[in-house]
Amino acid sequence: MHPRLLPYLLLLPAAFFLCVFFLYPFFLVAWQAFFTDAGEYTTEFFSEMLGHWKFEGALKNTLILTLIVVPIQTALALFMATLVSGMKKGRDIALYIWTIPLGISDLAAGIIWLAIFEQTGFLNSFLYTLGLIDQPQTFLGYQSKTTIFVAIVLAEVWRATAIMLVILVAGMGLIPKEYYECADVFGASRWKQFTRITLPLLKPSLQTALILRVILAFEVFAVVVTLGGTNLPVLMSEIYVWQFDLRDAHVAAAYAMVVLAISILCTLVIMWALRTPKEARI
Amino acid sequence: MAEINIKQVAKRFGKTQALHSIDLNVEDQEFLVLLGASGCGKTTLLRIIAGLETASDGEVWIGGKRIDKLRPKDRGIAMVFQNYAVFPHLTVFENIAFGLRMQKLDQSTIDKRVKRTSELMHIDSLLERYSGQLSGGQRQRVAVARALATEPSVLLMDEPLSNLDALLRMEMRAELKTVLAESKTTTVYVTHDQVEAMSMADRIAVMHEGEIVQSASAIEVYRDPATQFVGSFIGNPPMNFLNAKSSGNGEWNIEGLLLQGPSDRTAIQFAIRPEDLQLCGVKSSTESNTDQLIEPDKLHATVRVIEPLGSHKLASCKVGDALFRVVLDSDSSVSAGDVLALKPLPDRVRWFDPESNKAMA
Numbered sequence: 001m002h003p004r005l006l007p008y009l010l011l012l013p014a015a016f017f018l019c020v021f022f023l024y025p026f027f028l029v030a031w032q033a034f035f036t037d038a039g040e041y042t043t044e045f046f047s048e049m050l051g052h053w054k055f056e057g058a059l060k061n062t063l064i065l066t067l068i069v070v071p072i073q074t075a076l077a078l079f080m081a082t083l084v085s086g087m088k089k090g091r092d093i094a095l096y097i098w099t100i101p102l103g104i105s106d107l108a109a110g111i112i113w114l115a116i117f118e119q120t121g122f123l124n125s126f127l128y129t130l131g132l133i134d135q136p137q138t139f140l141g142y143q144s145k146t147t148i149f150v151a152i153v154l155a156e157v158w159r160a161t162a163i164m165l166v167i168l169v170a171g172m173g174l175i176p177k178e179y180y181e182c183a184d185v186f187g188a189s190r191w192k193q194f195t196r197i198t199l200p201l202l203k204p205s206l207q208t209a210l211i212l213r214v215i216l217a218f219e220v221f222a223v224v225v226t227l228g229g230t231n232l233p234v235l236m237s238e239i240y241v242w243q244f245d246l247r248d249a250h251v252a253a254a255y256a257m258v259v260l261a262i263s264i265l266c267t268l269v270i271m272w273a274l275r276t277p278k279e280a281r282i
Numbered sequence: 283m284a285e286i287n288i289k290q291v292a293k294r295f296g297k298t299q300a301l302h303s304i305d306l307n308v309e310d311q312e313f314l315v316l317l318g319a320s321g322c323g324k325t326t327l328l329r330i331i332a333g334l335e336t337a338s339d340g341e342v343w344i345g346g347k348r349i350d351k352l353r354p355k356d357r358g359i360a361m362v363f364q365n366y367a368v369f370p371h372l373t374v375f376e377n378i379a380f381g382l383r384m385q386k387l388d389q390s391t392i393d394k395r396v397k398r399t400s401e402l403m404h405i406d407s408l409l410e411r412y413s414g415q416l417s418g419g420q421r422q423r424v425a426v427a428r429a430l431a432t433e434p435s436v437l438l439m440d441e442p443l444s445n446l447d448a449l450l451r452m453e454m455r456a457e458l459k460t461v462l463a464e465s466k467t468t469t470v471y472v473t474h475d476q477v478e479a480m481s482m483a484d485r486i487a488v489m490h491e492g493e494i495v496q497s498a499s500a501i502e503v504y505r506d507p508a509t510q511f512v513g514s515f516i517g518n519p520p521m522n523f524l525n526a527k528s529s530g531n532g533e534w535n536i537e538g539l540l541l542q543g544p545s546d547r548t549a550i551q552f553a554i555r556p557e558d559l560q561l562c563g564v565k566s567s568t569e570s571n572t573d574q575l576i577e578p579d580k581l582h583a584t585v586r587v588i589e590p591l592g593s594h595k596l597a598s599c600k601v602g603d604a605l606f607r608v609v610l611d612s613d614s615s616v617s618a619g620d621v622l623a624l625k626p627l628p629d630r631v632r633w634f635d636p637e638s639n640k641a642m643a
Contacts, residue, residue, distance in 0.1 A: 181334050182367035186381035186432065187355030200371040279412040280371045 033253035045250040049258075052251075058233040059258070065149070065224075065234065066217040069156045073213060074206075076157065077164035082194065084165075085172040095169065099162040106159060110226030113155040114140075117147075117227065140227060148228045155223045160216065164209040171205025172198065204281075207274040214270065215263045235259050284345040284358065284435030284468045285310045286331065291340030291350075293326055293492075300326045302492045303340065308468055313459075316472045317479040318489035319515065324472045325440055327489070331470060332361050332438050344436055355384070360434035364441040366425040368413040374400070374424050375409040381432040399427040402461055419450045426458065430465055437462070439471040443478060455481055476516050480504065488512050506632065510551070510639040513632070519556050519596060519607040523634065526552045537602045539581045539626075543633050544642050551634040556596070557609040558630035567619030580623040583608060585616055597622070 036042050049055055084094055101109065116122045117139045124136040139147045175198065183193045199206075221236035230237075235255055242252035286308040293301040301323045308314045316324040329335035331342055333354035342350040349357045360381065368377050375396055376383075382392045400406040403423040413421060422442060429437055442458075443451045459482050462469055473479050479486050480500040487497040488511075496508035507513035513521035526534040532545030536552045543550060562580055583599035583606050595610040599622065608624060610616060633642040 176365070176367070178363050178365055178367040179369060182361070182363060182369075183380075184334065185332060185354045185359065185361045186428070187384035188380075192384065197369065276371070277412070279414050281414060 029253045029256050032250050033257045036250075045248075045254045048248075049251050049254045054233045054238060058235050058238045061232055062218060062220070062234045062236075063262075065152065065156070065220060066214060069153055069160075070210070070213055070217055072153070072157055073161045073164055074210065076161050077168050077209070080161075080165050081168035081172055082198070084169050095166075098165060101159045102162045102166075104159065105222070106220075107222040107226065109155055109159040110223040113151060113158075113223070114226050117151050140229075140231075142231045145232060148232050151227050152220075152224055152232070155227065156217075156220065159223065160213065163216075164213055167205050167209040167212070168202065171202050171209075174205075175201045203274045203276050207270060210270050210274070211267050214266045218259055218263055218266075285312075286436060286468060286470065287341075287343040288327075288331070289341040289343070291327070291330060291337045291342060293323070293330065293335065294338045300492055301330075301337075304492075304494060306487060306494060306497065308470060311466045311468055313462060313469045313471065313482060313484040315479040315483035315486045316470065316489055317476060317483075317486050317516075318474065320474055322489040323492040324474075324489045328438055328440055328470060328472045331357075331436070332359055333357055358435040359438055360429035360432045360436075361438040362422075362425045362429050362440065362442045364444060366421045366442075366445075368416075368421045368424050368428075370413045372412075373409065374405060374411050374413075374416070377413070377424050378409075378428045378431050380428060385432070395431045395433075396427075399431040402430065402464075403427040418446055419454065422446060422454060426461070430461075430467070434467060437465075437467045437469045439469065441473055442471075444473070444475070451478070458482065476518070480516075488515065490515070504555075505630075506641065508641055510553075510634050513553055513634075517555060519609075521553050521555055521632075522606050524552045524601060524604055524606070525636070526550045526633075537581065538578065540578045541626075541631065543631075547635070547642075549636050550642070551636050553632040553634055554626045554630060556607040557594075558627045559608050559624040560627065561608075561610060561614070561622060562625050563623040564616055565621040565623070567617075567621075577623065580625055581606075583622045583624060585618050585620045585622060588616060588618060 033045060034041055034043075036044075080098060084091055084098075087094060104112075114121070118124075119136045119138055121139075123139065124133070127133045128136065138144070140151065179197050179201070180193055183197055188196060219236055220234055221240070224232060224234050225237055225240075230241075233241075235258060239252045239255045239259075242248050242255060286306075288304055288306040291301060291304045292299070304327060306314075306327075316327060318324045326335060330337045330350070331344075333349075333352065337350060340350075341348055344358060369380070372380070378396045378399060379392050382395055387395075396409070397406065400409060403426055405420060405423045405427060408416065408420060408424075413424070416424065422445075425442070443454055446454060455478055471479075471482065480503075483500055485497060486500055486503050487494045488503060488508075489495070490509075490511050496503055496512050498506075498508075503512060503516055507516065507521065510523060513523070524536050526536045526541075526543065526549075528548060528550075529535045529540065532542055534541050534543045534550060534552065541552070543552075559581070581601060583597075583601045585597050585599050587598045588610075589596040589598070590612065592612065594612050595614060595616070597608045597610050597616060599606045599608060608622065616622065634640065635642055
C-alpha cells in the first residue's frame with residue numbers, strides 16, 4: 001500500500017465515528033428545524049420560537065451572562081497565568097489546585113453553589129452565626145433575579161476559568177524569555193511588557209481559549225437550572241423545556257440552530273479580531 | 283565618558299561559583315571582548331553588567347556611577363542578544379524604535395534615530411517588514427540597530443554572530459567593527475570564537491573557570507599568553523608545550539634540544555607556537571639511520587599526520603611522547619613517518635611554570 005495513504009486510513013475510524021454520531025444527528029436536527037414531519041419546508045417553528053414569550057428573555061440572559069462571565073474569566077485567567085508563569089517554585093501545585101474545578105461536572109458545580117446559596121445553605125448559616133441576619137434569607141427566589149444572576153456568574157467563573165488558564169499558561173510558556181530580558185534592558189515596565197509583548201504574542205492561545213470558552217458559555221445549562229430553576233431561562237434550558245416538557249422537537253431544533261448561529265458568528269468575530277498576520281508569527 | 287569598572291564581582295549559583303571576584307576596567311570607547319569556552323562565566327559577567335543577573339558580591343560602575351543596584355533601563359546600556367530577540371509581532375521600524383518609545387521620545391526624534399541607525403546597518407529598505415521575513419543576518423542587523431538607536435553609553439553584545447554562517451559572520455565582523463568604531467560606544471562583547479575576538483577587540487579578556495586569566499591586546503594574548511590555558515585556547519592550532527629537563531646553569535634539555543632559560547627552577551615547560559619553527563632538515567622514513575640527524579640546537583619531530591589546509595600544511599608530530607604541531611609551507615613534500623629537524627625562533631620561545639601553569643618572565 002502507498003505510505004501516503006496510511007494517515008488517511010488511520011483517520012478513517014474517527015471520521016466515520018464523527019459522521020455517524022455528530023454529522024448525521026446534526027443534519028437531523030437541522031432538518032427538524034426547517035421541515036415538518038410531512039417533509040415540507042417551513043419557517044413555522046422559528047416563528048413559534050420567536051413568538052414565545054420566553055425566547056427574548058432566554059436569548060438576552062444567555063448573551064448577558066456570556067458578556068459578563070467571559071471577560072471576567074479572561075482577565076482572571078490572564079492574571080493567574082502571569083502569576084503562574086512567573087513562579088519558580090510551586091508552579092505545578094498552584095496550577096493543580098486552580099484546575100480542580102475542571103474535574104467537576106457542571107451539574108455538581110451547580111449543586112455546590114446551591115448548597116451555599118439556598119435557604120438552609122452555608123451562606124445563610126454563616127451570616128446567621130455572625131448575627132447579621134435574624135432568619136434565613138431567600139437568595140434564589142423568583143423575586144431576586146439579580147442575586148440568581150450573580151450566583152450563576154460566580155459559579156461559572158469558579159468552574160470554568162481554569163480551562164482558559166491552562167491554555168494561556170501553555171501559550172505563555174512558548175514566548176521566549178529573551179524577549180522579556182530585551183524589554184527589561186530597553187526600559188519596558190512590567191505593564192508595558194504585558195501589553196506590548198505578552199498580549200500580542202499570546203494572541204493564538206487567547207484566540208483558542210476565547211472561542212472555546214464563548215461556545216461553552218452559550219451552552220450554559222446545568223448551573224443555571226440548579227441555581228435558577230425556571231426563573232432564569234437561557235437558550236439551553238429552553239431547548240430542554242421544548243424537547244422534553246412541551247414535546248416539540250421542531251421548536252427545540254430551531255433553538256439549537258440559534259445557538260449554532262451565534263456560536264459560529266462569535267467564533268468568526270474572535271478569529272478576525274485576534275488574527276495574527278502570517279508574516280508576524282513567531 | 284563611560285568607562286566601566288568592575289570591582290570584585292562574584293557570582294554563586296547555589297554551590298557553584300560561577301565568577302570568582304572579578305576585577306576589570308573597560309576604558310571609555312574601548313572595545314573589550316570577553317573570550318572563553320562555554321561555562322567560563324563570560325555571559326554571566328555580561329548579564330551582571332546588564333542587570334539581568336545580580337552579583338553575589340562586588341560592585342559595577344559605569345561612567346563613575348555605581349549601577350549594580352539599578353534596574354537595567356537606568357544603567358545607560360543597550361544589549362544585543364545571542365538569538366537577536368527581534369520581536370516577531372513588530373515591524374523592523376517598530377523594533378528599532380522599541381527602546382525609544384519606552385523612553386517616550388517624540389515621533390520626529392524616533393523617526394530620525396530609526397532612519398540614521400537603519401541606514402548605518404543597511405536595513406533602511408526593510409523597515410516595513412516583520413522579523414519572520416528577514417534572514418538571520420538581517421535580524422542581527424535589526425538587533426544592533428535597535429541597540430544603537432537608544433544611543434547607549436555602553437553596548438553589551440552576547441555572542442551576536444554565533445548564529446550566522448561562516449561567510450556572513452566574517453562579513454558582519456568587519457562591518458560591526460567599523461560601525462562601532464564610528465559610534466564611539468564603549469562595548470563589551472562576549473564570544474567563544476577566538477578569531478572573532480582577535481579581529482575585533484581593542485583588548486581581550488580571556489576567561490577560564492570564572493576568572494579573568496589575561497586581559498591584553500590581541501597580539502599580546504597570542505604572543506605572550508599569561509597561562510598555559512591561554513596558550514592552548516588561543517591560536518589554531520594551539521601552542522605546543524614540552525617538558526624540559528634541567529642540565530644545570532639555566533640550560534634546559536627539551537627532548538634533545540638544548541636552550542638557555544630561567545635558571546631558578548627545577549622543573550619548567552617549554553612552549554612555542556606551531557608557526558614559530560624553522561624547518562632545517564627532513565629525514566625520510568625510508569632512510570634507516572636517523573641518529574646522524576641529531577643536533578643539540580634542533581628539535582626532532584616524527585610526523586604522524588599531514589593536513590593540507592590551502593595556505594599552509596599542518597603537521598601533527600610526536601616529540602618524545604608529546605603531541606607537537608608544526609605549520610609547514612604548502613609546497614613542502616613532507617609525509618607521514620618523516621623526521622623533521624626544527625629550530626625554534628629564539629625570541630618566540632616561552633617558558634611556563636608547570637605547577638602554577640603561569641608564564642615565566
